[in-house]
Amino acid sequence: MSRMKAFVMPQVGSTAVVDKPIPEPGPNEVVVKTTHALICTSDVHTVGGTLPVEPGVTLGHEALGTVHALGSNVTGFAEGQRVAVNAVTPCFQCRYCQTGYTSQCGGPLGGYQYTAQRDGNMAEYFVVPYAKGNLAPIPDVVSSEAAVYACDMLSTGFMGAEHCELRIGDTVAVFAQGAVGLSATLGAHLLGASRIFAVESIPERQKLAETFGATDIIDFTAGDPVQQILEATGGEGVDAAIEALGSPITWEACLRVIKAGGRVSNVGYHGEHPEPLQVPLDAFGLGMADKTIRSGLCPGGNDRMQRIFALIASGRFDPTVMTTHTFAFDDVETAFDYMANKRDGVIKPLITF
Amino acid sequence: MSRMKAFVMPQVGSTAVVDKPIPEPGPNEVVVKTTHALICTSDVHTVGGTLPVEPGVTLGHEALGTVHALGSNVTGFAEGQRVAVNAVTPCFQCRYCQTGYTSQCGGPLGGYQYTAQRDGNMAEYFVVPYAKGNLAPIPDVVSSEAAVYACDMLSTGFMGAEHCELRIGDTVAVFAQGAVGLSATLGAHLLGASRIFAVESIPERQKLAETFGATDIIDFTAGDPVQQILEATGGEGVDAAIEALGSPITWEACLRVIKAGGRVSNVGYHGEHPEPLQVPLDAFGLGMADKTIRSGLCPGGNDRMQRIFALIASGRFDPTVMTTHTFAFDDVETAFDYMANKRDGVIKPLITF
């Protein structure tokens, strides 16, 4: 069989499952036979038209499976081996990559190749470019259902926490507890935060936040979350805040809730509102309060993937609690509809192949 | 004589020279007899009403002189010794100070005590609080005329460059070449930048920028400076940009002129316009371009003062080229008028006592 099914975007606003040829690997590439994938809110954004993509491009960037075919230059992997790849697949060799900004490979957001620059991986087979740097073996003790969270959610959320530059015992506020926000909460916990304020109104997500290390739940429907956190900290605020929603309101709340000397770490995607983000002068100390704003995009590469797998293997947390629904690939359009319309309290729908 | 003359602000919008008692040092303080001072644009802002201060407070925060009287707990200094103090005088012991944010001593901008929280030092005598940490001996080989630039201009400008987190050979753009911008240019040069774009239209300042290490002069009256710098860098932009003006226009230009992965270092004071600063989504990569915005306030403390003195002593640069005018203290009101109204191409007016 040389054909496969792929979940594509024929044009802005629509999706479909179509037949495509099974790809062949280039010399430095590997083709993976997909076994598990997650649908991402970014896919929804893409279908909504926020990203200029080729008509008919395959969607998806959170997937793993087994090695199907190895490029001629690729060594160290065996056919059938269980492997994963990050949503971001840098070349590692350009100047951006060499200076550590691998997500900006070749230029702004350039490490994000799936769907944006080539077919995504919500398909029965997919290509892993620069496989030496991007293809990650999955340890036996890590299930595929857990490992698939390293492709984007955990890597992005952990980055959110890493950009907080936490001292041991620092305090953090995380705005919104979707899958990325939950992962950011977990990241702050793993990196030594003491008190973690999780801002969220949905009870199921509040509970998951606590599972991942949140010490204080802030329900924004019960009052201004900035005020709530300031009161809980004796008026002082937190050392760092993570924006994990992508909204001008939570962005500004982050700037207001941190102390002088504090850090705002942005992981939210701000493509859904056209206006510039605002930096209020009082919250910013007129430009002199030693506040830092840090942004970023999911860090890729198989070193990071393997470090995340090692954390999962250590048993410190179970990312599969974020899987609220499971669908077979035949039902991927239903799954997408759940994600697009936030039906039934969906956090992440797992697709099995 | 137990009285002295002080340059004060009787109320918003006015200045005067008045008589005040010569201050007595507390146990941890030192009183300095002033010999040299510089007028700062911040003094102009303060008189304009941007800072809530006590009526009649003494202005000034860039001054040095000789030890007049030592507090009972202060050792290691001798009366008559030549000494300086930074514009920012932290306690070094509060939690903000302990975590390295000494300019935010006790809370936002709290390290800025002169004029804001106590009499400034544009007076014949002034107090140095927490003298063990703040009083800096001036080496014999460093003239007072040069040393006085360490009190604010060099420390602030160098911070602007430090916050750029430069790799050796990185490229930098510095927006505006007043005394702080010139010092930021110098700081970028001292910290290993290769190409430094100095954005400035005034020929005298352009020349000083070159003296301090600028490799490219960008005259914004000849076209959009962002476009000019992008063209000069093959469309790529710079690794870091320093905002040294305090304007929404240069703020936005900084965000637009840096590469993905680049840093914006804000040193400009944004108190003169009430609107929030804007972060355009395209320049910010929708929050995902790995861009960092860092703000700060002149770092104080006698360790930093002495490191700056050591740099001056090494002969690498001469800050006195920024002294465009010199006035006796009797003429301080004229000097202030020059600064307030930017008369005669003034950069920094030196006041001698």
Place this chain on the structure above:
Amino acid sequence: MSRMKAFVMPQVGSTAVVDKPIPEPGPNEVVVKTTHALICTSDVHTVGGTLPVEPGVTLGHEALGTVHALGSNVTGFAEGQRVAVNAVTPCFQCRYCQTGYTSQCGGPLGGYQYTAQRDGNMAEYFVVPYAKGNLAPIPDVVSSEAAVYACDMLSTGFMGAEHCELRIGDTVAVFAQGAVGLSATLGAHLLGASRIFAVESIPERQKLAETFGATDIIDFTAGDPVQQILEATGGEGVDAAIEALGSPITWEACLRVIKAGGRVSNVGYHGEHPEPLQVPLDAFGLGMADKTIRSGLCPGGNDRMQRIFALIASGRFDPTVMTTHTFAFDDVETAFDYMANKRDGVIKPLITF
């Protein structure tokens, strides 16, 4: 009552409980009435003659209690309030402190004042110098029995982990699981290590190590621990190693067990053997393997103390599991004998007052 009992060292090799006057606080000091203290192996070293101290000096540097008397300059504390102080009490104002090396206050190891430069705090009352920066309030939810571990063990152990400069998911080996090594294990766990190899042969300590996050126990009596760890990591070694014993053998093992690019973090005290430590050229890559060796001394200050208290308050760990024995202060000499001679599997003996 103006007299108190103090546990002192009359001369090298001997200890005694003697009467001393209750100290009076200087202007910037506070006198604390002791309620809980821990005996430290360093006290044993001191009595053994490793540190030049005044005859009759009071021993001890891990103690807390309630505020007894406030110096005239000290505000923000109330008599009777529960407070603690770190073993290291820096001035925060000297050049060493200003550059972040507070444990080296005034010069090498200068932040270590108790016993070394002034009476220690194994006494019914003790002085806290530079109280604004050193005196830490204990939150209600943190017991004194737990808080006393922040004075040295947790702060030192956490420093050991901090100096490893861990990326999330890095691997660490910790050599020796005494109270500092256990705290280093815990620190590595709190800072995001994935796999933590705890080198230890005593079963009780092995079990505590696992409680604190060790994933692999390496019993050095079962074979060379370096070989065991290399085998467990596919020949590659770990990202960082912590020396928590103070022995030339474990020092060298640390250098041998880390990868190229790895970090050795020394927290062990090497005063018991006179020979220089050795850096084998093969393990050091002839000086070119990008290996880093970092040393340090327990970081003090009430900011760090409060961050550690916040971590204890969050319920992530319980340091009191390291308390193997409890003695009344009347029995402090027995407790010291237990510590000096490692009787009955002692880890830390708690002294209550």
Place this chain on the structure above:
Amino acid sequence: MSRMKAFVMPQVGSTAVVDKPIPEPGPNEVVVKTTHALICTSDVHTVGGTLPVEPGVTLGHEALGTVHALGSNVTGFAEGQRVAVNAVTPCFQCRYCQTGYTSQCGGPLGGYQYTAQRDGNMAEYFVVPYAKGNLAPIPDVVSSEAAVYACDMLSTGFMGAEHCELRIGDTVAVFAQGAVGLSATLGAHLLGASRIFAVESIPERQKLAETFGATDIIDFTAGDPVQQILEATGGEGVDAAIEALGSPITWEACLRVIKAGGRVSNVGYHGEHPEPLQVPLDAFGLGMADKTIRSGLCPGGNDRMQRIFALIASGRFDPTVMTTHTFAFDDVETAFDYMANKRDGVIKPLITF
């Protein structure tokens, strides 16, 4: 013509110029026609037998020229274009590279491929592996005679300074002023050191050190250099010291000359003496003086090369002052003899093709 001349090592202790086939580029490689090269002391060490290499391997790792042939995957370069490559040529994709330790590509010192793992580049043609990341275009304004110093000397020396983690105005001591030591002196100057002590006894090298920014020359034949530097710094020592000789004596001097909290940066090659390096306990504060020892190997990659070229282009320094002798490639054996036997005050002999 399909044959070329290459300077090889037939066996330990001997060199020869032999005929070899002109290499063909693999898909990701480029073949360069050599125009300029420098002989390195490392070549002398290699011939002396310190490195296990293939008999007949080509020597040399500091060379540049013009593009001769491009591999099928390589874009962005044109035949005849002037290009250079660093002595270290990492893959950028392995886990060591991904975590920033590109010189340790694949394992200890693994980024050092020329001579060690493949033919070196002291030949009429040579291969550049992983050309996308390693092949660096040379700007028109940078001469080949200057650019060739970026291949090893400047990159290594600058790393020595970078590992000092200098604050602006810090003080540095650089032990030995050969080409790497001189480059380290220059690096410390470029990164903002105030006072730079250059330890050197040869007048020509002392003069070059001053040209590159040394403020104090320490002649070790006039007395213990540690004592001289301590005296010059009021007994306190320097913030950082760079070992640029590769000797146990200077290694120990570095540890002794830094303050508590200071950094030793090792760039010297310690392969010529078999004994372990020693860390004296007094200098090391018994393991508690917050001292850091950092080692490393010349950082490669075309990003760094281009940043160094940009610095040369800015006119801040002229590395060609280190070229004491020039030889045609026909005389490479004479040049090697000069280097091996340090004849005629040789620092670096340039080979032209």
